[in-house]
Amino acid sequence: MVKICCIGAGYVGGPTMAVIALKCPHIEVAVVDISVPRINAWNSDQLPIYEPGLEDIVKQCRGKNLFFSTDVEKHVREADIVFVSVNTPTKTTGLGAGKAADLTYWESAARMIADVSASDKIVVEKSTVPVKTAEAIEKILMHNSKGIKFQILSNPEFLAEGTAIADLFNPDRVLIGGRETPEGFKAVQTLKEVYANWVPEDQIITTNLWSAELSKLAANAFLAQRISSVNAMSALCESTGADVTQVAYAVGTDSRIGPKFLNASVGFGGSCFQKDILNLVYICQCNGLPEVAEYWKQVIKINDYQKNRFVNRIVSSMFNTVSNKKVAILGFAFKKDTGDTRETPAIDVCKGLLGDKAQISIYDPQVTEEQIQRDLAMKKFDWDHPLHLQPMSPTTVKQVSVKWDAYEATKDAHAVCVLTEWDEFKSLDYQKIFDNMQKPAFIFDGRNVLNVDKLREIGFIVYSIGKPLDAWLKDMPAFV
Ligand SMILES: NC(=O)c1ccc[n+]([C@@H]2O[C@H](COP(=O)([O-])OP(=O)(O)OC[C@H]3O[C@@H](n4cnc5c(N)ncnc54)[C@H](O)[C@@H]3O)[C@@H](O)[C@H]2O)c1
Ligand SMILES: O=c1ccn([C@@H]2O[C@H](COP(=O)(O)OP(=O)(O)O[C@H]3O[C@H](CO)[C@@H](O)[C@H](O)[C@H]3O)[C@@H](O)[C@H]2O)c(=O)[nH]1
Structure with missing residues (x-):
């Protein structure tokens, strides 16, 4: 055997x-x-x-x-x-x-x-x-x-x-x-x-060693580049009144481009994309190819820009301060159907809001309170070591609470942020959520999964990545 x-x-x-x-x-x-x-x-x-x-x-x-x-x-x-x-x-x-x-x-x-x-x-x-x-x-x-x-x-x-x-x-x-x-x-x-x-045998590709190793880094770089491309467009959509979903659809129907991986978002996360592109950038630098390195670095820069932009949008919409305001976070995993939080954009968004002294209340169907506290306390890149070798932080972030129910997390909140596209977030009772929130009630949809028109009818002030802006948001101070 x-x-x-x-x-x-x-x-x-x-x-x-x-x-x-x-x-x-x-x-x-x-x-x-x-x-x-x-x-x-x-x-x-x-x-x-x-x-x-x-x-x-x-x-x-x-x-x-x-x-x-x-x-x-x-x-x-x-x-x-x-x-x-x-x-x-x-x-x-x-x-x-x-x-x-x-x-x-x-x-x-x-x-x-x-x-x-x-x-x-x-x-x-x-x-x-x-x-x-x-x-x-x-x-x-x-x-x-x-x-x-x-x-x-x-x-x-x-x-x-x-x-x-x-x-x-x-x-x-x-x-x-x-x-x-x-x-x-x-x-x-x-x-x-x-x-x-x-x-099937024709789907098993054989190559030399170096092509196989490089193809993996290249595939992830291409995938992440699509997301950064559509996210870059999302910023322009917000400034011009175009709708990123319509633009992505129109672009993706070109059979040479294809429709997959064109969902604008608060940014890509996960254990691979950032790490693998950084690695690719380093290899290019070591091989004397600074222009190629810069080209791929831009994919990460746009991803960081998108996460910052999201936080800035929240803060500027809420009268330029979230200090002591309760902000509910729906979804902490880096994508739906996983409990994995490695490099999730939720970490950067929460840290950004905490920097502005918000009180954060988080609900994710698969992520535990212990994990969230570890993620918020951990230094960049420490997560990628075997569990028993990761530094343990004795402190917990006091301004963060974790709930096991979306309604509990959003109760008395000033704002709700959707950071993971879990299906269950689409069918929540948003009238009930609105009724239990502080007013004006804000929703920031970082995944474009909510029905914006319906939420506006209920009375929410809604921001959805790359979508035409609410009149309220347009009038708020510009941010960089
Ligand atoms: N997570 C993904 O979706 C994905 C997909 C494709 C490729 N990768 C790559 O695959 C690799 C593993 O990723 P992962 O997500 O499975 O990581 P992981 O952290 O989930 O698993 C790695 C495991 O290796 C163990 N380990 C480390 N050193 C060891 C040793 N010397 N002897 C025995 N066990 C040891 C760790 O304890 C850990 O359980 C990484 O290079 C990653 O970039 C990950
Ligand atoms: O249109 C899209 C598609 C994905 N994402 C985000 O991109 C990240 C990564 O998503 P995905 O690629 O689906 O998950 P991973 O498990 O990180 O898988 C990627 O990384 C693995 C590790 O190398 C590779 O094996 C896979 O092929 C590659 O897709 C997540 O935060 C997603 O929310 C978007 O924002 N918009």
């Missing part, structure tokens, strides 16, 4: 391996991690991550051909194929701080693989890594290998959170990069055969 081991039982390692186990009953899959609580959770009824459809698959396969364990060395030693899906955070100190990928976890995984292996292995980069990482990994593995042969493959993951299982069942493509040698081709073929159990 072929044995697969995946190092890193996170948002990628967990779902990806669960789907491989489901689709390949003849393969034994072990997912290992240094985090004991995480592995305990994978072995319990309360999985460590929320992802539609995941629980069913784990229940079907766990204990049969899918195992979760902290015995990292044993499972690596026994495996034929070792996936590495560990954290690749942004460096916070030293050379490349604030941009470059910190490969500490990757390097320690590679050293451990070299130390414990007693047979030849295929080592698969599943984490998103800088282009040319495989070369460094090869050196570490070969240097310590005691004659054991390793083949490195790059097999970046393209799943999006909230739709991870659907994405893994039906990927647009699977990408495998390997060395262009007979051994490299053989390793690529071995991994291809795993995916071919459910992915």
